[in-house]
Amino acid sequence: MKKSICVLICLIMIFNTGLIAFSDFEAEKLTREEWDQLYSSLVKYNNLPTLNVGADETQVSLCWHSDSEKAVAKVRVSDSESMTDADVFDGIMTPAENPGQVVCRVTVTDLEENSVYFYQWHTGEDWSKIYKFETKSFSDHKVMVVGDIQITEIYGEDSTEQSKCGYYWNNFLSEVLSKNPDISYLITPGDNTSTGSTDAEWQTLLMPEALRSLPMALAIGNHDKKGMTYNYYTNMPNEDYGRFFSGLDRDFWFRYGDVLYLFFDSTSGNAPDHMRFARKAVEANQDAKWRIGVVHHGIYGAGDSIGDLETEILLKNIFAPIFEVYDLDLVVTGHTHSQGRSHFMESGKIKQTAPTGETFVNPEGIVYLNSNVVHGVYSFDFDAEHLAYKFIENDVTTYSTLEFKGDKLILETRRGDNSELLDSIVIEKTQEHNDKTVSKFFKKLGYKVIELLGFAYTMVDNLVRKFS
Numbered sequence: 001m002k003k004s005i006c007v008l009i010c011l012i013m014i015f016n017t018g019l020i021a022f023s024d025f026e027a028e029k030l031t032r033e034e035w036d037q038l039y040s041s042l043v044k045y046n047n048l049p050t051l052n053v054g055a056d057e058t059q060v061s062l063c064w065h066s067d068s069e070k071a072v073a074k075v076r077v078s079d080s081e082s083m084t085d086a087d088v089f090d091g092i093m094t095p096a097e098n099p100g101q102v103v104c105r106v107t108v109t110d111l112e113e114n115s116v117y118f119y120q121w122h123t124g125e126d127w128s129k130i131y132k133f134e135t136k137s138f139s140d141h142k143v144m145v146v147g148d149i150q151i152t153e154i155y156g157e158d159s160t161e162q163s164k165c166g167y168y169w170n171n172f173l174s175e176v177l178s179k180n181p182d183i184s185y186l187i188t189p190g191d192n193t194s195t196g197s198t199d200a201e202w203q204t205l206l207m208p209e210a211l212r213s214l215p216m217a218l219a220i221g222n223h224d225k226k227g228m229t230y231n232y233y234t235n236m237p238n239e240d241y242g243r244f245f246s247g248l249d250r251d252f253w254f255r256y257g258d259v260l261y262l263f264f265d266s267t268s269g270n271a272p273d274h275m276r277f278a279r280k281a282v283e284a285n286q287d288a289k290w291r292i293g294v295v296h297h298g299i300y301g302a303g304d305s306i307g308d309l310e311t312e313i314l315l316k317n318i319f320a321p322i323f324e325v326y327d328l329d330l331v332v333t334g335h336t337h338s339q340g341r342s343h344f345m346e347s348g349k350i351k352q353t354a355p356t357g358e359t360f361v362n363p364e365g366i367v368y369l370n371s372n373v374v375h376g377v378y379s380f381d382f383d384a385e386h387l388a389y390k391f392i393e394n395d396v397t398t399y400s401t402l403e404f405k406g407d408k409l410i411l412e413t414r415r416g417d418n419s420e421l422l423d424s425i426v427i428e429k430t431q432e433h434n435d436k437t438v439s440k441f442f443k444k445l446g447y448k449v450i451e452l453l454g455f456a457y458t459m460v461d462n463l464v465r466k467f468s
């Protein structure tokens with residue numbers, strides 16, 4: 001009896017430490033040769049689906065390119081691997097960025113928590129291979145945060161760099177998901193692609209098999225905005241195109257259990273649109289316990305955003321007031337390819353220090369988490385008072401997880417090569433949000449001045465893009 005109990009305790013300890021993980025994901029690590037073979041067999045097509053988060057935890061969305069003559073925007077879902085009694089979900093077709101294809105978008109609804117689903121999308125010829133997707137708890141859950149995926153372009157005829165980039169991306173996902181099989185979805189602060197203008201970047205991004213089972217929420221980064229492909233390869237919920245946005249620009253929000261996510265497009269300086277978007281999203285989700293912002297540029301970030309005029313002067317003044325007016329708990333940023341985390345910030349100052357390893361009960365101020373890049377890591381060792389943690393080891397990527405557990409948000413950052421824990425804090429929250437008004441926030445100058453500056457900046461930026 002004693003031996004059995006010892007074995008049981010050992011097993012529980014092993015599972016809890018993550019040394020053994022029975023993954024819910026098909027996330028195999030591949031050798032470079034195996035990956036290159038897979039890449040070569042897939043890159044000539046433009047047909048892999050993006051699995052995106054839905055408007056809430058009961059939904060996921062798919063988006064894929066299909067031959068315009070044959071396309072069928074349908075997905076079928078069953079709780080049985082034989083696909084018996086499958087529910088069929090119809091979607092819409094919209095023009096693609098090329099004349100031979102259309103974009104199919106389908107939203108799957110009525111998902112239940114802790115359930116296993118099997119699904120297929122229609123390729124235009126037939127139903128696809130069957131894929132498995134598992135929901136976890138809708139209340140307590142864990143989220144993966146990864147910074148700039150930034151799949152590189154094909155240089156002329158040479159696809160070596162792009163394949164290498166996909167190889168790192170696949171094996172990085174394998175590392176993260178094998179050690180964290182309890183992840184429900186992935187969020188990223190943008191720069192998903194390098195040029196935003198070729199289908200091969202998205203096809204490569206979507207090659208890892210794990211992404212058939214891992215819904216993603218993808219922000220727009222400045223590299224994505226070099227082209228328009230984001231528009232054709234994503235199906236994000238509650239998109240808000242604003243009154244003054246143009247081209248690719250949009251914000252979006254979604255809800256997952258007790259968490260409201262607000263994704264801002266920081267490549268647009270349109271402060272009035274961003275403020276209005278935040279108000280609408282927050283008003284529609286007054287009961288959300290947590291509010292998480294996601295934005296590309298490294299506001300209170302690590303690395304070379306420190307001292308960068310665009311980020312430090314313009315974007316910080318446009319976005320930080322919005323985050324503070326709506327009392328966000330955490331903001332995820334990227335862009336600088338440098339992993340770091342701030343203290344609790346408010347009005348440009350440290351409101352409360354946040355050393356690693358500690359728990360903070362009902363803290364005041366906002367923590368900013370600056371994420372790394374998946375491939376081609378380069379880190380800058382910039383000192384800044386606002387940083388509570390920074391990782392400056394070159395050639396090693398990192399990832400973070402957000403775990404929502406009762407009243408707690410557990411934020412952890414780990415190495416991307418072996419998942420060693422680098423940084424962690426716990427935010428415990430038992431109070432309601434404390435929304436402020438814009439007029440309260442700015443006693444003298446008023447946010448109107450910033451709105452005007454942001455608007456002018458965006459108009460100039462649009463002109464530069466048009467003529468460059």
Ligand SMILES: [Fe+2]
Nearest residue numbers: 191221222335
């Ligand atoms: Fe960027």
